[in-house]
Amino acid sequence: MDDRQRYDRATAALEPPFAILDLEAFHANAAALVRRAGGKPIRVATKSIRSRPLLERVLAMDGFAGLMAFTLPEALWLVEQGFGDILVAYPTADRHALAELAGSAEAAGRITLSVDSADQLAFMDHALAGVHPRHEIRISIDIDAGFVAFNGKFRAGALRSPIRDAEQAADLAADIAKRPGYRVTGLMAYEAQIAGVGDAPQTGAAYARLIRFMQNLSARELILRRGRIVNAVRQFADLEFVNGGGTGSIERTVREKAITEVAAGSGLFHPRLFDFYSRFTGRPAALFALPVVRRPSPTTVTVLGGGYLASGAPGPSRLPQPYLPAGLRYTPDEGAGEVQTPLLGQPAEDLRVGDRVWFRHAKAGEMCERFDTLHLVEGDTLTESVPTYRGEGKTFL
Known part of the structure; x- marks a missing residue:
């Protein structure tokens, strides 16, 4: 069973958007x-x-x-x-x-x-x-x-x-x-x-x-x-x-x-920006799921939300990464949107309304400012759900 299947099975009872920790x-x-x-x-x-x-x-x-x-x-x-x-x-x-x-x-x-x-x-x-x-x-x-x-x-x-x-x-x-x-x-x-x-x-x-x-x-x-x-x-x-x-x-x-x-x-979450180091290799642990809500064309799907940009100098490296299914990419004129995000690529042909697309944030903890809960996944099972700072009513910055 691949990671996408595991995550989909573990979170089948949840309605996206939501975030998980592997x-x-x-x-x-x-x-x-x-x-x-x-x-x-x-x-x-x-x-x-x-x-x-x-x-x-x-x-x-x-x-x-x-x-x-x-x-x-x-x-x-x-x-x-x-x-x-x-x-x-x-x-x-x-x-x-x-x-x-x-x-x-x-x-x-x-x-x-x-x-x-x-x-x-x-x-x-x-x-x-x-x-x-x-x-x-x-x-x-x-x-x-x-x-x-x-x-x-x-x-x-x-x-x-x-x-x-x-x-x-x-x-x-x-x-x-x-x-x-x-x-x-x-x-x-x-x-x-x-x-x-x-x-x-x-x-x-x-x-x-x-x-x-x-x-x-x-x-x-x-x-x-x-x-x-x-x-x-x-x-x-x-x-x-x-x-x-x-x-x-x-x-x-x-x-x-x-x-x-x-x-x-x-390094505990291993967000996207940490893929580009030669001295170590981590495993993506924190992800968020967005639902497919539109199919504007046979090769395009649109997911709900997605504009969760990371801090720092602006540029493509600060965008979340469409991670699973692999091979999706942003449209050049919309990128990651406030309320919707169109995605292109061969995998879009097989996605249907209601399917999930899994993303990785460019940075680590900033993802938790968007979600009040992290759902903890072991294998293909959701074992626990824990609050983020936001989930406890705390927004320090």
């Missing part, structure tokens, strides 16, 4: 991430999962420890649900959430905030001026891990922190150490140009070689710079963790002595 693929992907981490713990990126029961399931597996959240309100809610050791990987300007954090001994002990400038600390001081008693806030310094060459004329990597070198990091750590109410406990540096850029793109061998060349240079530069930064910050803080990497760079990042843990999440 548990066998999910657990295989988790085991592969742990192998690649080489014994260093993996902090789970919640933005790539966005389902509380699934986060609990992952943290129960050997090799995973702690969460990397994307907003402070999300982290506060996760603490209420019993989670601990949560790194908020992005700075916050949420005054109400900051007051709640500083006013709760439990939350302040479990959550670490990311900071990359004194301006953010000044904002927090102002936001917390009326909070009494005010509990100490744990701080992680976020470091720019981007690759810069040709005297700054070339850059690869996400535009995150302004902190790039050891002196800048030490100055910020010293500033934080002097301020009452804060304590530096961690450091993170996300190398997006390695972890988030596939080195085996469909655009051709020449471009792939350029990507690999850049990534090799970046990895060599970063191992030295990150090591110097960690040593400099340790002069002012007792670091509990140094976080780096992502699904696409785990085996590289863990080689660094300075790194104590890596982050990953997308």
